[in-house]
Amino acid sequence: MTERKNDPNPVAQIIVTRTLQTSGAALLALAGLRAALPPERFRPLAGIGGLLVAGGLSAYFAATFSPRTPLGGVPLVCRLPVEAGAVVALTFDDGPHPETTPRLLDVLAAHDAHATFFVVGENAARFPGLVRRIVAGGHAVGIHGLRHETMVLQSATRAAADLRAARHIIANAAGFADPAAAVRLFRPPYGFKTATLCRTAARLGLVTVAWSRDPRDYDLVSANEVRARLAARLRAGDIVLLHERPDALHTLNALPDVLKDAATRGLKSVALETNGF
Numbered sequence: 001m002t003e004r005k006n007d008p009n010p011v012a013q014i015i016v017t018r019t020l021q022t023s024g025a026a027l028l029a030l031a032g033l034r035a036a037l038p039p040e041r042f043r044p045l046a047g048i049g050g051l052l053v054a055g056g057l058s059a060y061f062a063a064t065f066s067p068r069t070p071l072g073g074v075p076l077v078c079r080l081p082v083e084a085g086a087v088v089a090l091t092f093d094d095g096p097h098p099e100t101t102p103r104l105l106d107v108l109a110a111h112d113a114h115a116t117f118f119v120v121g122e123n124a125a126r127f128p129g130l131v132r133r134i135v136a137g138g139h140a141v142g143i144h145g146l147r148h149e150t151m152v153l154q155s156a157t158r159a160a161a162d163l164r165a166a167r168h169i170i171a172n173a174a175g176f177a178d179p180a181a182a183v184r185l186f187r188p189p190y191g192f193k194t195a196t197l198c199r200t201a202a203r204l205g206l207v208t209v210a211w212s213r214d215p216r217d218y219d220l221v222s223a224n225e226v227r228a229r230l231a232a233r234l235r236a237g238d239i240v241l242l243h244e245r246p247d248a249l250h251t252l253n254a255l256p257d258v259l260k261d262a263a264t265r266g267l268k269s270v271a272l273e274t275n276g277f
């Protein structure tokens with residue numbers, strides 16, 4: 001098992017990177033002010049303005065990650081409907097990978113459990129046989145971007161083109177004749193989403209799926225820690241955010257115990273419905 005505890009948290013890393021990138025516009029505005037104001041008035045303004053802009057942008061990008069951020073009426077699925085009963089939906093992002101997907105499928109099959117795989121278009125193109133195996137196992141497959149890059153700063157046109165391309169690749173790999181009818185679920189890469197992105201997905205007939213339970217397995221903690229973070233907290237209706245990574249097998253190693261713990265509490269893992277919520 002590979003465990004690297006010193007890796008930076010990718011979510012925090014992206015928030016910082018995006019903040020720095022978009023601060024460029026603020027710097028240009030400050031440069032304009034500098035030309036217009038005498039230096040003694042400009043200096044304090046530059047310091048406070050810079051902090052406010054950086055803080056505001058950081059808060060904005062952090063909000064795009066939270067499943068609780070309102071999206072102006074655009075539907076976002078975070079939980080299973082109450083009528084689904086005593087079930088949870090485990091979801092695995094970032095695959096498929098030859099080192100992890102077959103092993104996850106074996107563990108799920110051994111526990112008579114089903115899950116949803118949010119796959120990256122590029123990975124699906126490289127490993128179409130794995131997408132077929134996911135579907136053949138009775139699991140759901142959704143889109144996790146064409147590439148594993150955040151889509152929140154893309155134009156709606158670019159995002160739509162990426163989503164269409166990813167859907168086409170995934171449907172082809174799975175052997176579905178009609179991509180639009182068969183691939184209906186979307187989880188934005190890194191979980192970063194905006195109302196524009198979710199609305200763009202909805203126009204293509206895609207349901208954007210977040211989560212209600214995040215054990216933060218992207219932190220590269222031990223398998224025991226992943227299990228502990230879920231064990232006491234799992235509730236009926238939860239959609240659980242998990243990842244498959246060939247370089248870090250903690251989630252894969254935790255899965256048998258996570259499924260046992262869920263069964264002990266009368267909860268079964270099911271694939272997300274692909275025909276809408």
Ligand SMILES: [Zn+2]
Nearest residue numbers: 093094189190
């Ligand atoms: Zn991801």
